[in-house]
Amino acid sequence: MYSSDRHQGDKDVVGNSPDWDNEHTYTKEEVPVDNTEVDREEITEVDGEETTEVGTVEATKEVMEEVIMEGVMEEMTEKMIGKTILDILLDTTHLTHTIQLIPPSPLVSSKGHPKHLRKSKIQRGAEGFKVEDQGQKAKLLANLKAILAQEELHAINANTLLENQGVGRIHPCKYKFPAENLNDAIALASKFTDLVLGTLQEVEENLAANDVALIRPVASVIGQEGEQNGYFRFYNDKVPSELPFLTTATREWAWSALNQNFIVPSSCTSSDINSIPYTSFPKLTVDYKELQQSLKPTDINFSFKIPAGSTLSDYGSQADNLSELKLGFINQQNTPVEGEIQGVEVEGTTVTFSALFDYKSGTFGNGLTIAVLVSTNTTTTDPRVVSGSTVFGPALIDIN
Template sequence: MFSSLSSIVLLGITYFSIIVSAVPVFTYENNPLGNSFPNPSPDQLKDIQVQAHGSLSNGKPPPKVDPDTLTSLRFVAFNELFEVAFFTSLLNNITNKIEHYEAHDGVDDELFRTNLIKVFTAIQAQEELHALNANNALKNFGAEPIKPCKYDFSVVYLEDAIAVAKTFTDLVMGTLQDVAQNMAIKGDPGFIRGVLSSLGQEGEQNGFFRSFQGRIPSALPFLTTSTREIAFSAVNQFFVVPGSCPNANTIDLPVFPPLAISTQDTLDLARNPRPRNLGFSFDLPEGGAKPEWKSDWTGLKLAYINMQNVPRAMDLLDVRVEHNKVNFNVLFPFDQGTFGNSMTIALIVSADANFTNAVTLMKAPTIIGPALIQVN
């Protein structure tokens, strides 16, 4: 079996992070939060801020904005609307004792459940403020706010939901690095302090997710970096119901073709981290393989992005095409001190891509992915 979001090991037990289930599609129609979000009234906003243990900034917005920064604000709003939806669904499952959400580690502990409700009520409200902050900034500069999509959260178990939350939080923390750097490059430093403030909040909640899994709260000395393009593709591929986003087309970012990874291989890697081959696959595009990929597939590389290191360019091994699907293996060169802990992002890119960093990779003529790998 192949999946784009890799399998994750929790508390010594293996779960699939994304599982096919009968969970209904999440939609913001019919006011599921009960506070008219994403368009709360002033009184409802006050209630959100009480639940979030803090408020939106009352400072003046920057006097100007670059078009690229508007793209970043649109992406942030898009991502935060997804996160609010996810945590609303998770909170509802815990609160209502939905099957497989009523117990943890086989124990139905009411005190533990009450604490989880307290934690996720705050996280939900904090993410609401993140989304409102980004959309308010867009409106301040005369841009249309981003509207929510419909989402498919096919996650069956509480432990899986925490693992998925940890993974997409890892990804957004890496992506906010990209957002802040782009704002600096484009001459919009007035936004950066707020972006880094929300990045810190994401880190705090991810420490809770890791502790829930029985891991140390801090994963790495320097978190894995990402880009807006990678994260926008991931959220669209993993969670968004296709065709359900009213105005995501205003976000000037691509959605790459998906890259799948063998769940069995990643389960084995997570149980026993070591250098080993991993199986990957992707669908051939319409018209077949591109000439620049070459008949022996040496025109493509798999890039691993881990921590703040230079991306690793890896050869595709044992390539075979079956039913318009390209299957292959790639070495995962795990090393406890230098490569592979926490989140690693995998992308197929052109062999002549610039591997200086994650940002330069985004200029490659071919990009397929991401697949996300979690170890330790």
Template sequence: MRSPSLLLAAAGLAAAAPFSYPLPNGFPSLNATALQQVYKLAGGTLPNGALPSSLKPSGVQTLQLIAANELFEVAYFTELLQNITTKVEGYEEGRDRYIIDTLKAVIAQEEVHVLSANGVLANAKQTTIQPCKYDFPVTTFRSAIALVQTFTDVVLGVLPLAQSVFAADGGDEAALVPIVGSIIDQEGEQNGYYRSPQRKVASAAPLLTGGAPQFAYSAISQFIVPGSCPNIQAIGLNAFPALSVQCKPKANDSMVTFSADGVVGAGNATLVYISGQNLPVSVPISNATTAGGKTTFSALFPFSSGAFNRGLTIGAVVGEAGQKFNNTAEVAAATLFGPALIEVD
């Protein structure tokens, strides 16, 4: 197992058996009968308009990242539903017909998302992304829901960037902008539902936290069994070494302890926070101690500064002390460790 970041640690996790494809219905390869059953459960079909016949490199990478994420999500929800329906200890709260029916619909909807992204890639004669094996180390229904809410926050932060890519590329790709917009809507409906059993306000903030492809890829990679992916390297992204927060901060100013999978020096690194649609906030790190290849350090979580929203905050370690940034893309380009995924209720 890889060292977990907050994405894992916040959910109270332990090791789990790897999840492997295909699904019982044959997914990701579906015959016509199985596809119609997926549509029925999903409540709708793939778009029936013409698919792009050509894609620019940025559009290819964006669709491949979407496909990789959706394959991960299908696997996650499938294992969650199986843990509920086979009465695994710790998942008793999920044994409700409404929850089970909702998860069945979500699995089918995520399958449609995979088919959509890979279908566009195939039509443009580009590499489609194949599934990996995954570790989902959650042990209870509550921890599973907390984790799915966090990674849905990450998805919601990066999908608007996909729209920007397709709009900038133009041509056939412009038709993908409203399709991705509809996926954003669908993921938003999901996330309000996942916040509800945690007794969180259904919508976290007026403006949600943005993301970057590198952060999304790094988050997915935490769950992948090393060496199990047939071709995920085609995406052309590398996962950052993990950064985790040791104690979940609250909606006030506090000193927080972080752990990085590598060497971090207080004199030549900065911790950067990204929250809402605000400018990134850079803070110094202190009390850095390295042992066994990991570094723990402290940094202020300045929630009252006016640059933080409720919901997801992304933390990243960048090189050089005192660096300032104008946007999330700049932070991602300079990141050495991350992302730390911090949920503020």
């Protein structure tokens, strides 16, 4: 992503038109080799959910076009994983650790060729993914292919940067993608891009200390991600430009969101995970459907599961009030806001509660809001301090 010699290839890959009538499916042995590595995935099922495992094959430019540009339509949200960690975790102190966090890109649907794209959910008109207007369908596929090709190049450059640091390429994990229809998949991609854009703000601050040469290329990625998100939002009938000032975030929240929502537990290589210096917090779930409909101050519901081997008392809290925990909301560039925890209920290992989301369209609540549970002694005036004191989260609330 950060080496300039990759940029010219971006146009080459995106600009060519694939041969949709090519029925041939390459085996690994048949693929011609020119030392250009691209990712290819295998789809499996884990607990009834479709997951992705990514490997690599050698390919010529022509095969690369087929694999990169055409393979990702099976699940649009797959694209969010491939570039996320390098984009959001790069900093001066942990440069190598940061790059190692990049999952091998699940940008390409395993089936990776025109024959298989025709069998993808969008192409075959699967329930929830059917696009009636053929012109709109063609435009959608063309736009998604361009986005995914760009993301694939981000991932290739990330692995190149790993090698330049003297570290081996990252090994594949398995992924799950919680989207049951096209609009939800696009919305999920948009929500996670919001989180990436928020975390890149922290990345730029870290680079300013000693790695100023990387600020310019990272800034170019920020703009590119913003262009992508504008398209995602426009597709779902939202204003393309979300806010004048986007919500800030941190690497820990982004890494936690990946683990909580996309990475299948225990599917990553242990040596990769053990070398990562970032915390993955337990999940905090939020239900804000009523808020989406009302767009006014509304009580929204949260829940979390007490981790195995723990009790609420381990967090200094009693079951009736979560007295030693408090809820923090981070929205736009505002000072974090505290939410009052109400109606705590415990059933087995599941804890539920509600809190007022004090929505005000002009000042608080539009765009991405990050909600986290933190210890009560946390000073909630700085998002970085809130991130460092997170106990459960992040829950991602996306309005407008």
